[in-house]
Amino acid sequence: MSELGLLAIALAGISAFWALVAPRHAATGRAAAAAIIVLAMVPWYGPNRMLVGVVYLGVLGVLALALMRQGTGAQAVPFAAAALIISTGISEAWGFGAETFALIAVQSICLILAAIAFRVSGRNNDATPVRAYLFLIPIEFVLAVLEQLRIIGPVWLREETALYQNIAVRVNGLLPDLTGRSIGTFSHPILLGVFAAAGLVLAIVSFVRSGRRAASAVLVLLAGTTLVLSGTRSAAAAAVAAIAVMFALAPGRMRPLRILFGLIVSVAAVFSNQILPRLGLADVEDSVSYVHRTEVLRSIPDLLRRPFENVLFGSGSSSVTELFAMRIVQGYGDYEFFDNQYVRTLAIAGIVGLGLLLLAILRGWMLGNMTSRALLVTSVVMMASFDALTWTFSFLVLVMGISGSLATSTRKKPTSPENPKVQSTMLSSRGQARTQAPQRRT
Numbered sequence: 009m010s011e012l013g014l015l016a017i018a019l020a021g022i023s024a025f026w027a028l029v030a031p032r033h034a035a036t037g038r039a040a041a042a043a044i045i046v047l048a049m050v051p052w053y054g055p056n057r058m059l060v061g062v063v064y065l066g067v068l069g070v071l072a073l074a075l076m077r078q079g080t081g082a083q084a085v086p087f088a089a090a091a092l093i094i095s096t097g098i099s100e101a102w103g104f105g106a107e108t109f110a111l112i113a114v115q116s117i118c119l120i121l122a123a124i125a126f127r128v129s130g131r132n133n134d135a136t137p138v139r140a141y142l143f144l145i146p147i148e149f150v151l152a153v154l155e156q157l158r159i160i161g162p163v164w165l166r167e168e169t170a171l172y173q174n175i176a177v178r179v180n181g182l183l184p185d186l187t188g189r190s191i192g193t194f195s196h197p198i199l200l201g202v203f204a205a206a207g208l209v210l211a212i213v214s215f216v217r218s219g220r221r222a223a224s225a226v227l228v229l230l231a232g233t234t235l236v237l238s239g240t241r242s243a244a245a246a247a248v249a250a251i252a253v254m255f256a257l258a259p260g261r262m263r264p265l266r267i268l269f270g271l272i273v274s275v276a277a278v279f280s281n282q283i284l285p286r287l288g289l290a291d292v293e294d295s296v297s298y299v300h301r302t303e304v305l306r307s308i309p310d311l312l313r314r315p316f317e318n319v320l321f322g323s324g325s326s327s328v329t330e331l332f333a334m335r336i337v338q339g340y341g342d343y344e345f346f347d348n349q350y351v352r353t354l355a356i357a358g359i360v361g362l363g364l365l366l367l368a369i370l371r372g373w374m375l376g377n378m379t380s381r382a383l384l385v386t387s388v389v390m391m392a393s394f395d396a397l398t399w400t401f402s403f404l405v406l407v408m409g410i411s412g413s414l415a416t417s418t419r420k421k422p423t424s425p426e427n428p429k430v431q432s433t434m435l436s437s438r439g440q441a442r443t444q445a446p447q448r449r450t
Contacts, residue, residue, distance in 0.1 A: 012151075012163040016049035016193050019147075020063065023140075027070050032077050037132065039074030040125035041140030043067050043118070044404065048144055048203065052400040054164030054195030057111065064114045071121035080128055086411045088371035089123045092364045093407070096397050099357035103326025115400055119407055126411040130380075135415040137408075138210055138379070142227055145207045148200065149230040152190035152237040164195040180239030189239035194401060198394050201240025202402045205247040205390070207231040209254065209382045213416050242393035246386045254382040300340035301347050301393065307337040311355055322358035331355060349391035352398075372410025379416055384409030 027035070027042035050063045097116035101109040129137055154160045155175055165172050175188035178197060189197035208231040215224035235243055312319055314336070323331070331337045332344045337355060339347075346352040354362045372384050387396065387406040396402040408414065 010161075010163065012160060013055070016163055017059075017063075020046040020049040024066055024070050027074060030074070033132075034134065034136070035074035035077045036080065036125050037129040037134035037136035039071045040122060040129050040137040042070055043122045043125070044137060044140045045144060047118075047401050047404055048148075049193055051164055051193065051195045051199065052115070052398075053166045054162075057107070061111050061114060064111075064118055067118050068114060068121065071118065071125055075121065075124060075128070078128065080124060084124050084128050084131075085120075086123050086127055086371075086375070088364075088368040089407060089410045090120050092368040092410075093119045093123070093403075095357055095361045095364045096353070096403075099322055099353075099361055100325045100398065102324030102356075119400075119403060122404060123407045123411040126408055126414065130377075130411070130413045130415050133415045133417075135417050138214075138414060138416050141207060141210055142214060144203070145211065145227050145231050145234065148192040148203060148207075149234045149237075151192045152200065152234050155190040155192075156187045156237060158187065162191045162195065163193045166195040178239070180237075181241045182236050182239050182244060186237065186239070190234075190237040192234075192238075196399070197238045198240050198243070199399055199401055201235060201238035201243030202246075202386070202390055202396070202405060204231050204235035204238055205240075205243040205250065206383055206386050206405050206408075208235060208247050209250050209386060210379070210416070212251065212254070213379050213382070217416050242390060246389035249389050250382040250385040253385045254378055257378045257381060297347070300343055303339050304337060304346050304348050304351050308351060308354065310336045311351070318358065320358045321360055322354070322356045325356050327356065328352075345395060347394050349394070349396045352395050368410045372412075375412045376409065377413035380409050380412065380414045383414070 023042040023045040027038040030038040046063060046067050050060065052060065055063075093116050097112050101112040126137060129135075151160070151163065155162070158175065161175075162172060172191075172195075175190070178189035180186040180189050190200060191197050192200040192203070194200045194203060208228065211224060211227035211231045215221060215228055218224050235247060311331075314323070328337075328346075329344055332339070337346070337351075339345075346355070350362065350365070353365050357364075369384065369388060373381055376384060383405060387402070387409050390396050390402065391406075394402075396406065
């Protein structure tokens, strides 16, 4: 394990301790925040499987303890999100050994508890989870820049191959003149792109709603730069779509930003012939990634010709290699990954699993506010470009979008539930005011 890996684990441990020592009324918000930090620092792929299991058990314990301390009831469970998480967990673990099944079970429970914590903190107007996400933006930015300067390598290596060890091999799809694609703590540049796209959305919301405009503007700049350093074109498209939806749903005070965004998009459209080649987007249709994703989409009719039980419930993640070998699913060359979560879900979880995914998206849109819907759009676009639900952090971003409204600013309450004396004093003073008011009118 590298020194950077140890530092990532140390930050994860500090955040977990910070959540454990929280006052009861703040426990859920801090636990949700700690989950975001820990799952960003210790990704699903890259670290040792034993380490991942121990860390995820820790996250599970922190979330469970916080929810019990705050007395969360069954009404706080986002059932559509929970059904999607359970269905995805079963289909991903099906056909593998007990160790994989246990690890995915712990991951699934963590995500369900996180969904409940996001909903509870949103209802309590607790913005701690969003603030924790914003806290990570400068950290990932610094790591991404240091990778570009070749001062450090990846924090976690997913594989011992040149693709992951040498940044120059990972050509940046947004700015080819850069050294390559940064990874940060996520062990893959696409995940860093997902993080940065969602972070950009949250930073813009913070800029509009926070009193600290200068700090929020810096976060917007850092998140946007990190997105470029990740070289993830699909994440850039997801960010643009999410920002467009956010401005469409925005209140009147965001009108200046809405106009500015429209002008930027308009100028980019007019000068697209000069801008797109510079960003490496002129030949997207000829790229391997585009050809592969197109071929995978063309496999949908063949997936629907499988035996009835496979069409309905899928054939599990263990069947992926067989599906590609039998040419039921086809991609570019010998690639054996979907790069499309919707098609992957249809393959391994069937129509039932895909229906639960779409139901969770629809339900999340209905329950959410502007912020959570913008995150949801980010996830919806990203799921069309990679297997998002096979990575915990991108799954977590989707969970943030489908669990209900997200608070972006904490409203201070006049009384604390742990100080009943203050509350009784205020109530008595209000009662005196009511009895005295008629005397003043006579």
